[in-house]
Amino acid sequence: MNLGRYVRRTSSHQPEAEAVVCGPTRLTYGELDEDSDRLATALLDLGLRRGDCVATLAANRAELVVTEVALYKAGLVRAPVNARLGEHEVAHLLRESSARILLTDASHLDAARQAVPGSEVKTVIGYDGPSDLGPGYTETLAATAPEAVDVDCAQDDIAVLHFTSGSTGKLKAAIQTHGNRAAVLRKMVMGPETRIGPGDRQILAGPVTHASGMPLMGIFFAGGCAIVLPRWDAEEFLATVQRERATHAFLVPTMVNTVLALPHAHEYDLSSLRRLIYGAAPMSPARIREAWRFFGPVLSQGYGCGETTSGVLFLSTEDHRRAIEDGDEELLLSCGRPRAEAEVAVVDEDGVPVPDGEVGEIAVRGPDVVPGYHNEPELTGQVFRDGWFLTGDLARRRADGYVFIVDRKKDMIISGGFNIYAVEVEAALHQHPQVYEAAVVGVPDAQWGEAVKAVVVPRAGARLGEAELIAFCAERLARMKKPRSVDFVTALPHNANGKIDRRAIREPYWAAASRRVN
Known part of the structure; x- marks a missing residue:
C-alpha cells in the first residue's frame, strides 16, 4: 500500500x-x-x-x-x-x-x-x-x-x-x-x-x-x-470562508469562542459552509447553542486522540438539532456515539463493560487505534490491553449508545486544544525556591475551555506573587503550559496514601460548571 x-x-x-x-x-x-x-x-x-x-x-x-x-x-x-x-x-x-x-x-x-x-x-x-x-x-x-x-x-x-x-x-x-x-x-x-x-x-x-x-x-x-x-485569526477565518467558499471546517472550541466574540462577525457570508466540526476541548451547552445560532445547523462534534489517530465518537448535526430544537438537552453534554470502524466500550478496572449509566473508563479498539508507543514498552503495556486502548477518560453510557464523559483518570488539562499535564507544570513550580508545595489543575475558562490553575503553598515567611510565579514558569515551559492564574493556600489536601488529592482541589472550581470535559 x-x-x-x-x-x-x-x-x-x-x-x-x-x-x-x-x-x-x-x-x-x-x-x-x-x-x-x-x-x-x-x-x-x-x-x-x-x-x-x-x-x-x-x-x-x-x-x-x-x-x-x-x-x-x-x-x-x-x-x-x-x-x-x-x-x-x-x-x-x-x-x-x-x-x-x-x-x-x-x-x-x-x-x-x-x-x-x-x-x-x-x-x-x-x-x-x-x-x-x-x-x-x-x-x-x-x-x-x-x-x-x-x-x-x-x-x-x-x-x-x-x-x-x-x-x-x-x-x-x-x-x-x-x-x-x-x-x-x-x-x-x-x-x-x-x-x-x-x-x-x-x-x-x-x-x-x-x-x-x-x-x-x-x-x-x-x-x-x-x-x-x-x-489562527478569527476574522481571517470568516473572510476565508467567504472568499474561498469553504464547505467544511474543523475548529477547537477556543477558535469558536473567538469567532463568536467578534462584533462584526455577522457581516460575513458563511452560506457555503455545510459542516463545522469542533472538538479537542470542553465547550459549554450555552456556547454550543450560540454557535448553532451563528453558524446555522452545521455543527458536529468529534472525540478522539493521537492514540486513536482521529475521532472515534461523534455527535452528529442531527444530534445537535434534536438537543437544541427537539428538547433532548442532555445530548449537548455528550461526546456522541461510535462511528465508522471503531469499537468503543465503557469498562471497569478489569476491562469488563459496565452497565449503562455506571461510570467506567472509555476503551477503544479498531483499525484506527495505534499499536503502542515508540520505545515505551512499559507504558504501552499499561494502556493497550487485549487489543483495547484505555483512554483514561471516565464516562457513562446512555442506553441508546451516547457517551458522557464525567472526569479524567489522568491529570491532563486540555486548554485551547492542547494537552497539558499537571506534573510537568508542577515540576517547573517546584523549581522556585519559595514554593513549598504545588498542585496544578484545569479550571473552567470561557475562551480556552480549561485554563491552567496553580494552587501553591509558599514556604514559611515567603513573599510570593502570582505574576512572579507565572513569569518563572514561562521561562521553563512552552507558552501554552504556563499557569494562567495562581491561588495561594496554607495547605493542600492529601489522600490516605499521602498523595496530593487533585480531585479535591479541582472540584470547587468545577462545582458550578454544567459540563466537565468534551
Whole structure:
C-alpha cells in the first residue's frame, strides 16, 4: 500500500484543480503530485530508505502538506514537532525519533541549531531558503527530477510518530501506522459527519502537523481542496470562508469562542459552509447553542486522540438539532456515539463493560487505534490491553449508545486544544525556591475551555506573587503550559496514601460548571 498513490490518481483525473491553498500559495493537484515526487526523490537521494525518519518543525505552510505526501510516497516515517515547543523539547523529540533529516522554517532555525547536536539529524532543509544548517527547500526541488516515487509499504509500517505529553510530563510518541492512516482516510469519505467530495473545500485552522491535518489524505482521495490557515485569526477565518467558499471546517472550541466574540462577525457570508466540526476541548451547552445560532445547523462534534489517530465518537448535526430544537438537552453534554470502524466500550478496572449509566473508563479498539508507543514498552503495556486502548477518560453510557464523559483518570488539562499535564507544570513550580508545595489543575475558562490553575503553598515567611510565579514558569515551559492564574493556600489536601488529592482541589472550581470535559 501507499497513500501517496491517491494524490497521483486524483492528479491524473484533475491536474488543474486546486489541492492546497495556504496564504498566497495555491497548488494544483498536478503541482502537489510533482513537488511531492521531487521531494521524495531528493530524500531518497540523500540515502534514506523505507522506514527512516524525517522530522518537521514549522508553522502552517503549503510545504508541510507537500512534505507529508512526499514521505508517504517514499515510505518514510514523519515526526512532526509542535512548532510551539521549546528548544529542549525539540531536542528531545529529535533524539527520540532518530530523525535523520529535519525540514524547518526560518523562525525555527535557532531552535534547530540548539536541538540538532546530539541527534541523528545529518541534513537540515530550510523551507525559506538555504542556511548555515543546510540547503533550501525550493533549491532542493529545483535540482531534482520529478520521477514518480511509489515505495510499497505494509499496513503495520510506521507512518507517523505522533508526539504528545505523557502522564509523567515526558513527551511520548504514539505509533501511527500506514494502516491507521488508511482507516482515517476511509472514515473521512464514509462518515456522514466527515464526508467530503470532489470540489469540496475544507479549512484546516490548527497545526496541520497534528489533529487539524488528519483529514488531508481524505480530502485528496476525494478530490477536494485543503485550505490551510497560516495562523489562527478569527476574522481571517470568516473572510476565508467567504472568499474561498469553504464547505467544511474543523475548529477547537477556543477558535469558536473567538469567532463568536467578534462584533462584526455577522457581516460575513458563511452560506457555503455545510459542516463545522469542533472538538479537542470542553465547550459549554450555552456556547454550543450560540454557535448553532451563528453558524446555522452545521455543527458536529468529534472525540478522539493521537492514540486513536482521529475521532472515534461523534455527535452528529442531527444530534445537535434534536438537543437544541427537539428538547433532548442532555445530548449537548455528550461526546456522541461510535462511528465508522471503531469499537468503543465503557469498562471497569478489569476491562469488563459496565452497565449503562455506571461510570467506567472509555476503551477503544479498531483499525484506527495505534499499536503502542515508540520505545515505551512499559507504558504501552499499561494502556493497550487485549487489543483495547484505555483512554483514561471516565464516562457513562446512555442506553441508546451516547457517551458522557464525567472526569479524567489522568491529570491532563486540555486548554485551547492542547494537552497539558499537571506534573510537568508542577515540576517547573517546584523549581522556585519559595514554593513549598504545588498542585496544578484545569479550571473552567470561557475562551480556552480549561485554563491552567496553580494552587501553591509558599514556604514559611515567603513573599510570593502570582505574576512572579507565572513569569518563572514561562521561562521553563512552552507558552501554552504556563499557569494562567495562581491561588495561594496554607495547605493542600492529601489522600490516605499521602498523595496530593487533585480531585479535591479541582472540584470547587468545577462545582458550578454544567459540563466537565468534551
